[in-house]
Amino acid sequence: MCYRPSVSVTVLLTEDSAIMAQTIQRLLASRPEIDLIGQTGNIDDAIRLATALKPQVIVMDFHMARRDEDIKVLASISRLLLISLANDEETKKQAQALGAIRLLDKANLYDELVLAILGVTENSIPPK
Numbered sequence: 001m002c003y004r005p006s007v008s009v010t011v012l013l014t015e016d017s018a019i020m021a022q023t024i025q026r027l028l029a030s031r032p033e034i035d036l037i038g039q040t041g042n043i044d045d046a047i048r049l050a051t052a053l054k055p056q057v058i059v060m061d062f063h064m065a066r067r068d069e070d071i072k073v074l075a076s077i078s079r080l081l082l083i084s085l086a087n088d089e090e091t092k093k094q095a096q097a098l099g100a101i102r103l104l105d106k107a108n109l110y111d112e113l114v115l116a117i118l119g120v121t122e123n124s125i126p127p128k
Contacts, residue, residue, distance in 0.1 A: 010053070010056045011059060011117060013059050014041070017041075027109070028113075034114065043066060079120045081101055085105070087103060
């Protein structure tokens with residue numbers, strides 16, 4: 001029997017790499033305080049799912065967005081954590097300017113993702 005806390009953080013995953021999506025799904029599934037309520041590899045589906053499911057956190061590959069507006073829409077629905085292999089200061093500033101709470105390095109997701117998800121919700125940072 002698996003213990004699930006009475007309150008969990010709901011997450012929508014938006015990642016177009018099947019291997020990366022599976023890796024993130026396994027990582028999140030190992031944490032009872034995180035409830036992965038949806039996953040997609042398509043930006044249009046991400047906007048549709050975020051609107052319907054209202055997750056507390058959206059984890060999205062930064063480079064999936066076709067337009068800056070896609071990121072702004074998602075950031076207006078939920079707290080948005082972007083992930084990318086490009087993690088320089090300019091890219092971080094761009095992500096934050098578009099409404100992301102934080103830009104995470106894909107190379108360090110195992111160490112950073114769960115803490116970032118829980119940190120965003122514990123700090124009650126409102127969506128922009």
